[in-house]
Amino acid sequence: MRLTVESVIFEGKIIMKFHHIGIATKDIKKTFKFVKNNFEVIDFTDIIYDQKQDAYVQLITTNDNQIELVSGKQVENLIKKNITYYHICYEVKNINEAINNFSDALLISKPKEAILFENRKVAFLLTPIGLVELLEER
DSSP: OEEOSSOEEETTEEOOEEEEEEEEOSOHHHHHHHHHHHSOEEEEOOOEEETTTTEEEEEEEESSOEEEEEESGGGHHHHHTTOOEEEEEEEESOHHHHHHHOOSOEEEEEEEEEGGGTTEEEEEEEETTEEEEEEEOO
C-alpha cells in the first residue's frame, strides 16, 4: 500500500467508499412513497432542482443505504425503457485523481458542483459495470 497526500492507493487503485445508488424515476414523490413504505427511512432531503445537472433530485437515507432519486431530461430515455437503475456513486478524496486512475472508463460528465451534496464536485464515468458517479469528499 502506498500513501499519498491526496488519497490512499492500494495496488494502484484509489480507495473509494460506496455512497449511494441512483434511481431514475418519472415521479419522485411517488417513488419516495414506495421507498418510505418498504424501507426504514432515517432521513431525506427536499426535492431539489439542480440546474447544473438539469434534473430534480432527492436523497433518502435508509437504515443501511442511501438512495438518490433522479427525475428529468437526464433519465427520460431510461424511464421510457422501464429501466430505473441509473448509477452507483462512490466518494473519493480527490475527484480528478480518481478520474485519471479509473481504467476502462469514459468520462461523460466533467466534475461540477452538485447542489444536493452541498456543492461538492461530482463526475460521471461510463464503465463496463454501468454508470459510476464520483463524489468528492468534503
